[in-house]
Amino acid sequence: MSNGFSFQPGASVLWRGKRCTIVEAVTASSVLLDIGDGQDKEVVPVSKLRSLKDAESAQADRSLDALAPEDLAEAKRRFAIIKPLVRCERRSEEDVQRAAERHGVPRATLYRWIKRYEGRRRMTDLAPSRRGRKMPKRLSPEVEAIIASVIDEKYLSTQKANGEEVILEVHRRCRAANLSKPCAETVRARLRAIDPKEKVLRREGKKAAHDKFGAVKGNFPGADAPLAVVQIDHTLLDIMVLDEEMRLPIGRPWLTLAIDVFSRMVVGYHLSLDNPGAFAVGLCLCHGMLDKAAELERLGIKGEWPVWGKPRMIHSDNGKDFRSYLIQDTLDEHDIRYEFRPPKTPHYGGHIERLAGTLARKVHALPGATFSTPKQRGEYKSEAKAQMTLRDLRPWLLNLIVGVYHNKVHSGIGCPPLARWNDGIMGTDRFRGIGLPEPIPNPRRLRLDFLPFIERTVQPEGIVWGKIWYRDPLLSQWVRADEGRRRRKFKVRRDPTDISKLYFLDPRLNDYVEIPYRDIGRPSISLWDYRAVEAWLKRQGKAAENEQAIFDAYEDMHRITAEAARQTKRVRREQAKNRELGKHRAELTLDPPRPPPESPAKPKATRRRDGHLALVVDNQTSEPPKPRPVSNDFDFDDAEIKRGVEEW
Known part of the structure; x- marks a missing residue:
């Protein structure tokens, strides 16, 4: 259904501050607009259009986090x-x-x-509609723990206890612990909420679950249109990157990729030095669902990447980062289905594996490549030959994806992915096009939904997460708020790349508001900085007693690591990771950018590079390495797929 912002014919949009009407889609990334008088028409990229009801729809949007x-x-x-x-x-x-x-x-x-x-x-x-101001009843954590343990031990096991037996066992354990027993319907509600697939898997085994819920090998029912099925996975790139300041090697980066099965178009990506996790999955999915024109313009990438909108289904392996409740609940809230491939069956994810293999082969041509195996690397000194930083690698990667991969014939579909995508959007004689996907009406809220959250009470000093306090005058109305006989807890989220502020879900506004440090003079740090400080204090035989101890240790640690940076690769990697997180804060900010203070212009001393080829050609090497033969085909052959794509 429409979310209030559509690119379909007849929809109203905002263009140059004026209300216009969409006549028809011209390409997969542009539409013909009726400017208003029925006579004057103009072709406009969809990335330049705005919704008439952005603020209204965002305010009226019911929050998943606001529910009891x-x-x-x-x-x-x-x-x-x-x-x-x-x-x-x-x-x-x-x-x-x-x-x-x-x-x-x-x-x-x-x-x-x-x-x-x-x-x-x-x-x-x-969700049920709540009328009046009656507070919802809640079970105590002890009773909830008993119910969960009985379900796990008795119901979700080969013992196959029925509902009545589970209720009796819950009541018995509550009596033994001198706790009030829950009503039978409450326990039955917990049983009904269990995922049917997990129930069959735990009670009857893998074969029964596969027979009932498993997908057919090599077949994706419904993958007949753009964004019908999107596969996502992580891969460790075979290249050594340099620190931006000292130009010294710091390690290999991780790449999270999402691919559209119908067209083989890259939907989104996330490049980072940090190990993959739920946060990387969330950033990749956000990138895939949002428009990419501004990013291409900022990085100077020529070409178009007309992919945005919500996919119908996400397909991934069984990694715990993909099975995170945060990811699954957010996908459910946005009506995006998800499916996991069986363990040890990489051919189920053949499309994303092919793409990873394609990029891995191309990375091997760069200076500093580590190759896939020591045998392939031979005597090539990856660290000594490395020339690219993560900042250099990002535009090179996007040039490869947007300029080359999307425009080269893919053997799996018999045409370039970009042409296949355009056909799926606009339609051909063989199949009907789906039209331009609807854009995300509230990108800020989408990114917030993928951030980690926790529940906290509001104290006179503010809100504490870990050992760091946050405070704002807005919180004063919620100080020591009661909910029945206990303190009311509020949901807050925090961006791991910048924990200098919280996003507090205000029940009256039904939206998130920014809450800064209680001491605004503290430096902005990441969650990884925070954990590194705790580990550093522990090695010193000290304890992170309070916020002051954390930030004092942070300053000491950075003073010491700055002196040892040229000696230790690990330290250089951590410093580069911090700079990378700072760039992500600017590129993926959840808040509107603030205008920089006016200052006299200073001439830049750095030399600009004319194109990405300067990043990959090493004309100074006396003995160039023998490159691995690179196939011109952006695909694996059938023999490799049958072997499960184990090489990649």
Whole structure:
């Protein structure tokens, strides 16, 4: 359904401060606009258009985080029940009747949930409506722990205990612990909220789960249009990069990639020196769903990358970073399905593996390449030959993706990925185009949804996370707020690249507001800086007692590491990682950019480079290494895929 901002014919948009109407899509990245009088028309890139209701739709958007825990659990339970009904091609009355009988829900109730969900396709719309100011009841953490342990030990096991046995065991353990026993319906609600696939897997085994839920090898039902299926994975690039300041080697970077199965277009990426995790997955997905024209312009990349919008399904391996509850809940909230391939079956992710193999082969041609194996590397000295920093590698990588890969014939589809994408958007004689994808109405909120969160009470001193305090006058109205007989907790999020501020979910505004350090004179640090300081203090035989100790140790540690930077690669890598995080804060900022203070212009002393080829050609090497033969085909052959693409 429409989110209030569409590129379909007849939609109203804002162009140069004037309301205009879209006549039709001209290409996969531009539309024909009716300026207003029906006579004057103009072709405009969609990246330049703005929504008429951005602020209004963002304010009216119901927050996943604003829900009470029991309301969120109920929304998830309802969504799990209707998910097969709202995601099938055809839904019959018999399907609804069977679902109603299986879950013990009246058929009229199911139809009401389906209608409510299909209005905006947001999971939060399924949450119960709360009237009045009655506070929701909650179980104590001890009772919740007992319920979870009984479900894990008795219900989700080969013992296959039924619901009545689980309820009796929960009540027995509560009596033994002198705790109030929960009602039977509360326990049954926890059982109904269990993922059906996990239930079959834990109770009946892998084969039964695969037979019931597994995908057919090499087949992706529904991958017949752009963004229908997107695969995502991490790969460690075979190249040694340099520190930007000292030009000394600091290690190999990680690349997180997402690819559209239909067109083989790269949907999004994330390049970092840090090990991959849920945060890298979130940044890659955000990058894939948002428009990329501004990034290409900033980095001077020629070409177009007309990929944006929400994918229908994300496909990944079984890594814990992809199975993170943060990632899964956010995808559910944005109506994006996710599917995991079985362990030890890399051919299930053949498309993303092919792309990783393609990029790995191209990286081997760069100075400082480490190659895939020591045998391939031979006597080539990767660290001595390294010339590229992470800042150099990023535009080189984007030139390879946008300028070369997207425009070269792909053997898997018989045409360039960009041409296939345009065909899928605009349509051809063989299949109907889907039209331009709807843009994300609130990019800031999308990025916030992928940030780590925690619940905290508001004290007179502010909010504490770890040992760092945050405070703002806005918090005064929530100091020691009560919720029944206990202190009310509020959800806050924090960007790991910059923990100098929190994002506090204000219940009255139903939106996140920025809360800075209590001591605004503290330096901005990352979460990795914070953990490094704690580890450094521990090695010194000290404890991180409070905030002052943390920041004092931070200053001491950086003073010492600055003196040893030329001697230790690990220290150089950490410093480069900090600079990289600073760039990410500027590139992926959650807040509007602030204008820089006026200052007299100073001439730049650095020499500009004319094109990315200067980054990859080493004309000073007396004995150039023998490059590995590079195939002109951006694909693996069938034999490699059958072997499971183990080389990559």
